[in-house]
Amino acid sequence: MKKIDVFNHIWPTPFYEALIDHIGTMSDITNRSGQVPMMTNLDRRFAVMDMFGPDYVQILSLASPPLELLAGPQKALELSRIGSDAMAELCLKYPDRFPGFIGTAPMNNMDACIDECRRAIEDLGAVGMQIFTNIAGDPVDLAQYAPFFDYMATAGKPVWLHPARGMGFSDYKNETRSEYEIWWTFGWPYETSAAMARMVFSGFFDRFPGLKVITHHAGGMVPYFEGRVGPGWDQMGARTTDRDLKPVLTSLKRPHLDYFKEFHADTATFGSRQAIEHAISFFGEDRVLFASDAPFDPEGGPMYIRETIRIIEDMEISDALRRKLFQDNAVALLGLKL
Numbered sequence: 001m002k003k004i005d006v007f008n009h010i011w012p013t014p015f016y017e018a019l020i021d022h023i024g025t026m027s028d029i030t031n032r033s034g035q036v037p038m039m040t041n042l043d044r045r046f047a048v049m050d051m052f053g054p055d056y057v058q059i060l061s062l063a064s065p066p067l068e069l070l071a072g073p074q075k076a077l078e079l080s081r082i083g084s085d086a087m088a089e090l091c092l093k094y095p096d097r098f099p100g101f102i103g104t105a106p107m108n109n110m111d112a113c114i115d116e117c118r119r120a121i122e123d124l125g126a127v128g129m130q131i132f133t134n135i136a137g138d139p140v141d142l143a144q145y146a147p148f149f150d151y152m153a154t155a156g157k158p159v160w161l162h163p164a165r166g167m168g169f170s171d172y173k174n175e176t177r178s179e180y181e182i183w184w185t186f187g188w189p190y191e192t193s194a195a196m197a198r199m200v201f202s203g204f205f206d207r208f209p210g211l212k213v214i215t216h217h218a219g220g221m222v223p224y225f226e227g228r229v230g231p232g233w234d235q236m237g238a239r240t241t242d243r244d245l246k247p248v249l250t251s252l253k254r255p256h257l258d259y260f261k262e263f264h265a266d267t268a269t270f271g272s273r274q275a276i277e278h279a280i281s282f283f284g285e286d287r288v289l290f291a292s293d294a295p296f297d298p299e300g301g302p303m304y305i306r307e308t309i310r311i312i313e314d315m316e317i318s319d320a321l322r323r324k325l326f327q328d329n330a331v332a333l334l335g336l337k338l
Contacts, residue, residue: 001055006291066132128212153210312326
């Protein structure tokens, strides 16, 4: 049985060099990523992977921040192409370690975005595309972004949804910045949940049949707040007087909670067994996939992999479910050939 890590991050050398050439000095979350050797050093990545035996493999994806925050439309497209080309090369060179990669969609360049997604998936073999929970501050359900989701649904490849929020998004209305990195600890799960809600109530799963979305960090806040998401939102409109929100629910073909359960989730929960259990309970056995979020742990790579594997191996679940989490769900969803 393989242990297929579907959400971990890398900056391949060509991408890293192009990134530094573009932004110059790294700061904030970019600086954090650049300080982790496993992000840019293949020898270190292989050494960490070897700790978990030959059955541990990685689906590669670029790390934060979003391309849309780093660059204008043309440069974002260029960085996307460099990243996909470099990861595809790694997958070809080391197929036993990297059975697939995730392209990053340049969402601020919709004129070229679909062609680039098509190139990444159909020419380079990407198993899907990564986007972020907001597009340089835009919600994902704006009309101009619909062609991306339409293409992904048609292609049958999943969208990886990565949270994006920085210290400039303050915790309180009267402040100008988020303190104590609250923007990350609580802000990222909120970002994921808000993007999921915009997708559901905008009718994504009715408009784009077959759309598959993998949410990072076990589905954000949604599994924990099933009551608020379900019965709580059954009363949508009761708290709003400046417009009528009741048609939002009636416009959906099914109860809104059903759509929230159509998302997939990963196990990248920083060592929280309860979070993984909540995700399995909410999304179901077939929609949760093993992921570590390596290398962003206090040890620079091994800890989140080790602890996530330990939790899944120690959980009181059937061997069949354990196999689904580690391997079978990823094989089925990503179309992998092991």
